[in-house]
Amino acid sequence: MNHFDLIDGALHAERVSLERIATTVGTPTYVYSSATLTRHYSLLRQAVDRHPKQLGAGALIAFAVKANSNLSVLATLAKLGCGADTVSEGEIRRALASDIPGDRIIFSGVGKTDAELAFAIDVGVRQINIESGAELDRLIAVAAAKGVAPAIAIRVNPKIGAGGHARITTGGETDKFGVPIEEAIPLYARAIASPHLTPVGLACHIGSQITALEPMEAAFRTVRQVAETLRGQGHPVERLDLGGGLGVPYHGQTDLPSIDDYVAMCARVLDGLDVEAAFEPGRLLAANAGVLLSRVIQVNQRADGRRFLVLDAGMNDLMRPALYEAFHDLVPVTPREGEMGPYDLVGPICESTDIFARDRQLPPLRAGDLVAFLSAGAYGAVLSSEYNSRPLVAEVLVDGDRWAVVRPRPSYDEMWAREPKAEWLE
Numbered sequence: 001m002n003h004f005d006l007i008d009g010a011l012h013a014e015r016v017s018l019e020r021i022a023t024t025v026g027t028p029t030y031v032y033s034s035a036t037l038t039r040h041y042s043l044l045r046q047a048v049d050r051h052p053k054q055l056g057a058g059a060l061i062a063f064a065v066k067a068n069s070n071l072s073v074l075a076t077l078a079k080l081g082c083g084a085d086t087v088s089e090g091e092i093r094r095a096l097a098s099d100i101p102g103d104r105i106i107f108s109g110v111g112k113t114d115a116e117l118a119f120a121i122d123v124g125v126r127q128i129n130i131e132s133g134a135e136l137d138r139l140i141a142v143a144a145a146k147g148v149a150p151a152i153a154i155r156v157n158p159k160i161g162a163g164g165h166a167r168i169t170t171g172g173e174t175d176k177f178g179v180p181i182e183e184a185i186p187l188y189a190r191a192i193a194s195p196h197l198t199p200v201g202l203a204c205h206i207g208s209q210i211t212a213l214e215p216m217e218a219a220f221r222t223v224r225q226v227a228e229t230l231r232g233q234g235h236p237v238e239r240l241d242l243g244g245g246l247g248v249p250y251h252g253q254t255d256l257p258s259i260d261d262y263v264a265m266c267a268r269v270l271d272g273l274d275v276e277a278a279f280e281p282g283r284l285l286a287a288n289a290g291v292l293l294s295r296v297i298q299v300n301q302r303a304d305g306r307r308f309l310v311l312d313a314g315m316n317d318l319m320r321p322a323l324y325e326a327f328h329d330l331v332p333v334t335p336r337e338g339e340m341g342p343y344d345l346v347g348p349i350c351e352s353t354d355i356f357a358r359d360r361q362l363p364p365l366r367a368g369d370l371v372a373f374l375s376a377g378a379y380g381a382v383l384s385s386e387y388n389s390r391p392l393v394a395e396v397l398v399d400g401d402r403w404a405v406v407r408p409r410p411s412y413d414e415m416w417a418r419e420p421k422a423e424w425l426e
């Protein structure tokens with residue numbers, strides 16, 4: 001479900017014409033819909049609120065900032081009461097700058113530095129998710145130096161990986177994330193024994209773009225068992241952070257688990273445990289809330305019949321296809337008449353991985369036509385770069401009939417200004 005629809009034959013974001021945005025801001029440009037962000041958050045919030053006994057009355061929904069860290073996107077979610085799941089000092093700073101209070105911020109990540117841990121303590125994050133014994137020891141030292149005892153959860157690796165591609169699986173035995181179950185129990189006891197930590201529970205996140213509930217359910221049951229074992233040893237376990245990872249329909253699939261089914265499964269697994277749950281959705285909230293607008297530079301027709309649709313968006317603007325063979329639907333912004341035929345969708349970057357798709361069936365397209373990659377609101381702009389000295393892709397946020405450039409494309413002068421010349425070269 002999203003708010004990108006045809007109005008009078010042309011694709012709009014809510015009530016704003018994408019053609020108008022492209023004419024004003026240029027391309028490539030990401031366009032986000034506030035209504036879609038709001039709708040997805042509200043659906044999840046309502047689903048969670050239907051299970052106060054199983055999930056806790058104040059269950060936190062913490063948007064995974066790494067999926068889309070634009071300050072206006074975060075501020076849109078902040079106004080709805082959404083928290084933030086963060087993996088760096090920069091992401092914590094972005095969340096705070098978007099008016100997400102510290103007590104709604106979770107600090108995750110496999111390699112937090114001492115300085116980042118100290119920063120997280122200073123701004124009062126809700127909880128720090130610990131991913132290894134080595135990290136636990138460093139946090140104890142940092143907290144001891146400050147004379148405080150921050151809330152922590154232990155991220156358990158349940159040896160169940162899942163996700164839309166091997167490169168986005170995190171819960172498998174050989175993945176770098178989390179603490180193996182056998183080690184999690186003694187680690188928790190060690191945390192309890194430290195006067196400089198306040199262990200509040202467990203966390204788990206097994207992968208991304210997960211399209212079936214079974215692996216998640218199995219992982220959560222494992223985490224529940226760990227929680228019960230810990231309680232059996234007399235340790236308090238008050239919170240279970242269930243991570244993110246629920247998939248979205250990139251192909252227009254209709255057989256994905258619904259938000260309601262997902263939350264009902266979580267409630268079933270936690271039933272009777274009396275914990276407060278937390279959710280860390282990234283893709284679920286943002287993916288379908290964004291498109292990437294691009295113009296056709298030209299069509300390269302080969303003698304053997306192959307046709308390349310050369311776009312002004314490249315892998316530096318939308319890296320998901322090159323990084324993990326991701327699928328993004330491409331649609332003309334103004335529908336074109338004519339027989340459908342195959343195109344290879346490519347960018348202008350000098351890399352053979354700069355290809356978005358092969359043999360896509362599209363109506364006839366010409367130089368100058370405006371097209372949109374759909375479902376590009378998560379892991380899109382955040383992964384963009386200036387490779388090939390292409391200015392960083394712009395971002396626009398739409399809200400009803402209002403719209404704003406929320407990350408302007410830099411000028412070349414601005415780009416060069418970030419690279420002061422070594423004095424001996426002046």
Ligand SMILES: *Cc1c(COP(=O)(O)O)cnc(C)c1O
Nearest residue numbers: 064108208244245280281282283
């Ligand atoms: C990436 C990540 C998420 C969000 O994953 P999605 O698939 O975008 O929902 C949540 N929690 C942690 C710890 C993550 O690393």
